[in-house]
Amino acid sequence: MYLQRSVWFGRLISVLALAAAVSCGASPQTDYPTDLAIEARFADEPPAEPLIAERAFLSDTAFYVRFRRDGEVRYGGGNWADQIDINDPEAEGAYLLPLQYEQHVPWQETPDDVRPIHLLGPDDWAAFRERVLAALLPVESREGLVLHLGIEDFFLYYDEDGSFVSVVIDAKPGDYAVSRRVSFNEFLGLGLPELEAFIAERGVTSRRIAFSTGDTGAYSLPFLFVNLDLPVAVFVRDPPAATVYGDGSRVAPYVQTAGHVTGSHTMGILLRPVSSVYRLLFVATDTVTQPVRSITLPVPPAGGVEPIRKQAAMDLVAWEERLDDLTGREPSKGRISYLIDGEAFFTRLIDAITQARESITLRMYIFDNDDYAARIGDLLKRRSNEGIDIKVLLDGLGTIVSTVEQQESLPEDYKAPASVREFLETGSNIRVRQAPNPWLTGDHVKTVIIDRTLAFTGGMNIAREYRYDWHDMMIELEGPIVDVLQYEFDKAWAHAGFLGDLRYFARRIGPKPRNAEDIGVPMRALFTRIDDPEIFRVQREAARSAQRYIYVENAYFTDDALLVELIRARQRGVDVRVIVPLVTDRGPITRNNILAANAMLEHGIRVYIYPGMSHVKAAVFDGWACLGSANWDRLSMKINKELNIATSDSAAVEALEDELFRRDFERSVEVTEPFPVRWSDHLLELVGDYVF
Numbered sequence: 001m002y003l004q005r006s007v008w009f010g011r012l013i014s015v016l017a018l019a020a021a022v023s024c025g026a027s028p029q030t031d032y033p034t035d036l037a038i039e040a041r042f043a044d045e046p047p048a049e050p051l052i053a054e055r056a057f058l059s060d061t062a063f064y065v066r067f068r069r070d071g072e073v074r075y076g077g078g079n080w081a082d083q084i085d086i087n088d089p090e091a092e093g094a095y096l097l098p099l100q101y102e103q104h105v106p107w108q109e110t111p112d113d114v115r116p117i118h119l120l121g122p123d124d125w126a127a128f129r130e131r132v133l134a135a136l137l138p139v140e141s142r143e144g145l146v147l148h149l150g151i152e153d154f155f156l157y158y159d160e161d162g163s164f165v166s167v168v169i170d171a172k173p174g175d176y177a178v179s180r181r182v183s184f185n186e187f188l189g190l191g192l193p194e195l196e197a198f199i200a201e202r203g204v205t206s207r208r209i210a211f212s213t214g215d216t217g218a219y220s221l222p223f224l225f226v227n228l229d230l231p232v233a234v235f236v237r238d239p240p241a242a243t244v245y246g247d248g249s250r251v252a253p254y255v256q257t258a259g260h261v262t263g264s265h266t267m268g269i270l271l272r273p274v275s276s277v278y279r280l281l282f283v284a285t286d287t288v289t290q291p292v293r294s295i296t297l298p299v300p301p302a303g304g305v306e307p308i309r310k311q312a313a314m315d316l317v318a319w320e321e322r323l324d325d326l327t328g329r330e331p332s333k334g335r336i337s338y339l340i341d342g343e344a345f346f347t348r349l350i351d352a353i354t355q356a357r358e359s360i361t362l363r364m365y366i367f368d369n370d371d372y373a374a375r376i377g378d379l380l381k382r383r384s385n386e387g388i389d390i391k392v393l394l395d396g397l398g399t400i401v402s403t404v405e406q407q408e409s410l411p412e413d414y415k416a417p418a419s420v421r422e423f424l425e426t427g428s429n430i431r432v433r434q435a436p437n438p439w440l441t442g443d444h445v446k447t448v449i450i451d452r453t454l455a456f457t458g459g460m461n462i463a464r465e466y467r468y469d470w471h472d473m474m475i476e477l478e479g480p481i482v483d484v485l486q487y488e489f490d491k492a493w494a495h496a497g498f499l500g501d502l503r504y505f506a507r508r509i510g511p512k513p514r515n516a517e518d519i520g521v522p523m524r525a526l527f528t529r530i531d532d533p534e535i536f537r538v539q540r541e542a543a544r545s546a547q548r549y550i551y552v553e554n555a556y557f558t559d560d561a562l563l564v565e566l567i568r569a570r571q572r573g574v575d576v577r578v579i580v581p582l583v584t585d586r587g588p589i590t591r592n593n594i595l596a597a598n599a600m601l602e603h604g605i606r607v608y609i610y611p612g613m614s615h616v617k618a619a620v621f622d623g624w625a626c627l628g629s630a631n632w633d634r635l636s637m638k639i640n641k642e643l644n645i646a647t648s649d650s651a652a653v654e655a656l657e658d659e660l661f662r663r664d665f666e667r668s669v670e671v672t673e674p675f676p677v678r679w680s681d682h683l684l685e686l687v688g689d690y691v692f
Helices: 122-133 184-201 252-264 267-271 273-293 316-327 342-355 371-385 396-402 420-425 464-469 480-495 500-509 534-545 560-571 587-602 634-639 650-667 679-691
Strands: 052-058 062-069 072-079 093-098 101-103 118-120 143-149 152-158 164-168 177-183 208-212 223-227 232-237 332-340 359-364 389-395 431-435 447-450 454-458 473-478 521-528 549-553 575-581 606-610 618-621 624-628 642-647
Touching: 052 118, 052 208, 052 223, 062 223, 122 164, 122 184, 122 208, 143 184, 143 342, 152 342, 177 184, 177 342, 252 267, 252 396, 267 273, 273 500, 273 634, 316 521, 316 534, 332 342, 332 480, 332 650, 342 371, 342 447, 342 454, 342 464, 342 473, 359 371, 359 480, 371 389, 371 420, 371 464, 389 396, 389 420, 389 480, 396 431, 420 431, 431 480, 447 480, 454 480, 454 624, 473 480, 473 624, 480 500, 480 521, 480 642, 521 534, 521 634, 521 650, 534 560, 534 618, 534 624, 534 634, 534 642, 549 560, 549 650, 560 575, 560 587, 575 587, 575 650, 587 606, 606 650, 618 650, 624 650
Parallel strands: 093 232, 118 208, 143 177, 359 389, 389 431, 549 575, 575 606
Antiparallel strands: 052 062, 062 072, 072 101, 143 152, 152 164, 208 223, 223 232, 332 473, 332 521, 359 447, 447 454, 454 473, 521 642, 549 618, 618 624, 624 642
């Protein structure tokens, strides 16, 4: 998994604007290709020596590079036309492309569109790299820079000897910390002016440059091509041998699902009789009484929608006192920061995992078996074998069912492990437990706790879509609030083990953790438990108390009671704004969202459609924020275990509004006309009151 030290900007600004050809001034020869219709193999061995480009060029659809591997001339290349149109003046940016094949046989003919290119070697690259990094990367401190390059994240740093090192982030050394993150396009903007000056000093007049970076090893980026006229940068990556986790079979998850559900209602009930019967009582009661609780939406006022009133916000001091009564406990405190989207969260998570000194506890609704989740799993396995005490608690049904589904962006040749639990336990010291799902109830909480002093919680699971595809948010926490989350994990871990009810009771009456530093501002953890829909009750009261504004972002908008409270707030003159995705990962909920959006629009609520899948679960009521794992649906509000974090701290709430809501309002499309509705949507809405 390591990228060997050396040639870096090739890892950064790799420009496969492959405006390539031959060395500047060289005449075309007869070893050029016309297409990729060649029997070839993937490079499956890390090179012992750097790959040095002797010729490089492109056609309208592909790039080609002649180089030496192990002393032999090779002809390699790949397709880039599906990612970049080199003739498009709007193609500016950075790209990462694989070296898809290599062969011994020379190319047969010269393409018509060969363009001259100036080739630069590893020494040139090293000099340029040091020049660019001087302003960005600390040399003497134990810190490094994370560079986001396409689907790969690299950690760049100088080691104790002052030598430059670049590794994929999951191979980051634990005694180094991430000082900053930089996107490839940001780095491109910083590096291009330096490149202009660099080549001018060397008397290079060509606007098309190719570096041989000298990079070697798995995930290496040996070639960098730059077209300064566009500008475009593209890395050519020498692919490592594929890691095979399984045979790709999709049968095993269905067998696991049946076995897990059966086990949850046989041995699971025998080992947890009290909690199982308790859950059955409340699930059955809620299901039977659901029709009685159905609420008719208020009729829009005949005179039109009430204008927004400029009135005083609710008294947050009084509200916090009210929360003490509603929850039966006083707030904790802590420091909070927001990690919005997978790039920010997983970078920080990996940084924290690599720096863990004693323990990691991970509680997830879903730990998928896709390629990205497997990389996180490999990192956890490595840390467990280095002596870190790691416990992983999974919702059994959530995790198993997720392995049946496949994201469209999953690499076609990836072979997934059939069992996530078996994958995590094999070859490691990780302890894994799967929470049972009696009566199909679930544990929807997501927390990661490092050394009992640092915690992450929110909406993200461990899966590829959360890293690359979806919009979502996690919270980083320090302070006594971490003790609260650790206590919740300890109870859930005990309950998922042998004789779960007895162990849960013993842990509940035992001492509470006292490990976190006494820092931060007032905040509290809120819960959904089978006998107490606390998150629902508190947010309903917040909507009733708000006087100025309510902002909500949630993917699953099927709870009628909360919808009614938003409408009533708007009728009082409150500025109510809601962000939902147009299409969710669950088709029936998408249709429920459409009905909810139409109802809100009819009553004067401003509805925004997020461009893509937003999985964020956050709300702000007059300066009080509530965010975490809970959706605005029946499962999250009444049935499943959930955890939200709430605070009235002005700095924390203002940061949430600035970093999440204001940005999402700007990037979303405001709805001005109702969506078309089918008759079946109303039937799905009735079913949704029970199922979703």
